[in-house]
Amino acid sequence: MKIIDTSTMIEDDFDKFTLHQIYNGLDACVTYEVLDALLPQLDNYTAGTYEFSRALQGPALEMRLRGVRIDNRRRQEVIEEYYESLSALEAQLEYIVSEGCGLWNFNWRSNSDLKELFYVRLGIPPIRKQGRITVDRSALEKMEAYTVAKPIVRHLEAMRDIGKKIQVLKTAIDSDCRIRTSYNIGGTSTGRFSSSFSEFGTGTNLQNIEESLRSVFISDPGMKMAYLDAQQGESRVVGAIEWNLFRDGRYLDACEGGDLHTAVAKLCWPELDWPGDLAGDREVAERIYYRHYDRRFMCKKIGHGSNYGGKPRTLAAQAKVDIDVISDFQPKYFLAFPAHLRWHADVQQRLNRTGHLVSLTGRKRWFLGRRSDDSTLREAIAYDPQGSLADILNGGMLNVWRSTVGCQLLMQIHDAILIQYPEEQEDKIIPKVLKQLEQPLALKHDRELVIPYDAKVGWNWGKYDSSENVDGLKTWKGGDTRQRTKEMHLLDRPVRRAYRRG
DNA sequence: AAATTTAGCGCG
DNA sequence: AAAGCGCGCTAAATTT
Numbered sequence: 001m002k003i004i005d006t007s008t009m010i011e012d013d014f015d016k017f018t019l020h021q022i023y024n025g026l027d028a029c030v031t032y033e034v035l036d037a038l039l040p041q042l043d044n045y046t047a048g049t050y051e052f053s054r055a056l057q058g059p060a061l062e063m064r065l066r067g068v069r070i071d072n073r074r075r076q077e078v079i080e081e082y083y084e085s086l087s088a089l090e091a092q093l094e095y096i097v098s099e100g101c102g103l104w105n106f107n108w109r110s111n112s113d114l115k116e117l118f119y120v121r122l123g124i125p126p127i128r129k130q131g132r133i134t135v136d137r138s139a140l141e142k143m144e145a146y147t148v149a150k151p152i153v154r155h156l157e158a159m160r161d162i163g164k165k166i167q168v169l170k171t172a173i174d175s176d177c178r179i180r181t182s183y184n185i186g187g188t189s190t191g192r193f194s195s196s197f198s199e200f201g202t203g204t205n206l207q208n209i210e211e212s213l214r215s216v217f218i219s220d221p222g223m224k225m226a227y228l229d230a231q232q233g234e235s236r237v238v239g240a241i242e243w244n245l246f247r248d249g250r251y252l253d254a255c256e257g258g259d260l261h262t263a264v265a266k267l268c269w270p271e272l273d274w275p276g277d278l279a280g281d282r283e284v285a286e287r288i289y290y291r292h293y294d295r296r297f298m299c300k301k302i303g304h305g306s307n308y309g310g311k312p313r314t315l316a317a318q319a320k321v322d323i324d325v326i327s328d329f330q331p332k333y334f335l336a337f338p339a340h341l342r343w344h345a346d347v348q349q350r351l352n353r354t355g356h357l358v359s360l361t362g363r364k365r366w367f368l369g370r371r372s373d374d375s376t377l378r379e380a381i382a383y384d385p386q387g388s389l390a391d392i393l394n395g396g397m398l399n400v401w402r403s404t405v406g407c408q409l410l411m412q413i414h415d416a417i418l419i420q421y422p423e424e425q426e427d428k429i430i431p432k433v434l435k436q437l438e439q440p441l442a443l444k445h446d447r448e449l450v451i452p453y454d455a456k457v458g459w460n461w462g463k464y465d466s467s468e469n470v471d472g473l474k475t476w477k478g479g480d481t482r483q484r485t486k487e488m489h490l491l492d493r494p495v496r497r498a499y500r501r502g
Numbered sequence: 503a504a505a506t507t508t509a510g511c512g513c514g
Numbered sequence: 515a516a517a518g519c520g521c522g523c524t525a526a527a528t529t530t
Contacts, residue, residue: 110526129509137510192521194522195521196523205521301518310518310519314517413513504529505528506527507526507528512523
């Protein structure tokens with residue numbers, strides 16, 4: 001054994017391999033020295049958080065290693081279809097812009113080209129966002145009101161939608177037809193995971209995949225998937241915080257009593273025909289409202305946004321409703337749940353006095369922004385529910401991972417996990433998984449927080465659809481009689497589309 | 503030519 | 515002038 005003093009060594013004295021070993025050694029040893037300096041600084045809260053983070057390395061590394069199987073044939077097909085639609089739209093738009101507006105060498109992805117087109121050539125008054133001129137989606141939507149802009153805008157909206165999907169679909173996957181991500185356990189200020197490309201440079205963030213692309217993620221042969229998501233998780237945590245602080249359980253009661261987002265929808269659109277029962281109301285709330293989103297989805301935004309200090313104008317813009325809808329809604333909402341405003345005031349006070357907060361699950365965070373800034377207060381308000389739910393979800397995930405229920409973790413998506421298991425054992429495994437996830441958290445004044453999980457099962461990550469996606473996720477009720485669609489040999493498949501000429 | 507910043511957009 | 519929070523990725527634009 002040879003000891004190398006890196007403070008005096010001369011690089012030229014060593015071969016490349018040895019230099020790599022030295023580099024690795026420094027990586028490990030210096031990190032260890034840092035740990036020596038950090039450990040004495042831990043307090044009761046941060047020591048717990050550190051231990052928890054270390055424990056999460058197990059499931060996180062396993063998910064990173066395993067990856068998720070991709071239906072590559074379907075992926076390629078979809079990419080091709082999207083590319084075809086995109087190039088057709090591109091050609092049409094190029095024609096409109098060159099012949100109609102006299103703009104050559106126009107690039108629809110270039111925001112400066114778009115600003116030139118709309119705000120100079122077409123003479124539309126510039127639309128601003130935080131003081132800056134913008135051509136984002138909401139600006140495009142506003143410009144639909146101008147007859148000259150409308151066909152262009154319609155093209156751009158469709159092209160951006162498709163372009164975004166292509167971007168995700170063409171992400172490089174590994175040679176074993178699996179997509180892998182790298183979870184970063186300490187990657188956020190709240191305690192959530194972050195997700196990004198894998199250590200091999202393949203894959204991507206898997207926590208922002210849109211619903212329409214999820215069906216290309218499939219389970220392994222003989223395995224079936226379950227998507228388990230915490231029902232109204234963040235809202236329940238808000239309710240739990242308010243219970244602990246003020247012994248005011250009205251919001252938690254509301255979460256536990258019914259569907260909160262539907263209740264918000266009823267407050268926002270009282271003029272709609274609400275049947276009055278849980279299932280009927282939910283059906284009304286789930287009718288498509290804007291793009292592919294339903295009212296219930298919009299109300300999630302309105303509810304969360306209001307909880308976290310959102311103002312009518314912003315929330316109205318986000319939920320695509322008239323500002324009056326929110327201005328009418330919020331007073332009713334804060335009257336029904338007065339603890340919300342008390343909680344905000346309490347956060348403000350703690351922030352001013354101490355500069356840090358400890359969440360419901362005992363996670364401590366310092367706030368380094370100016371304490372007098374509104375944005376610092378809003379960060380602080382959002383912190384506890386967001387961080388606590390992450391801890392609760394991850395705690396449940398850790399239970400599942402440590403247990404012997406016989407499933408494999410595939411993904412963590414903030415308030416949900418995706419797992420797979422031998423399909424014939426579904427009805428044995430799902431209840432056990434739910435039990436591991438739904439462990440109660442003790443609150444003050446003799447109450448518990450239990451977050452129920454919704455389980456959906458299938459052979460791919462997309463939503464079940466009787467015509468489009470029969471293998472997709474369907475709410476688990478026990479006894480799913482479906483059989484997985486057989487994979488068809490390439491040559492046996494019907495030809496879907498003729499080659500385009502040209 | 504390479505590195506960094508900006509704008510836009512997807513998810514929870 | 516604007517006022518939910520938390521992320522990561524891409525193409526274009528800008529700086530080095």
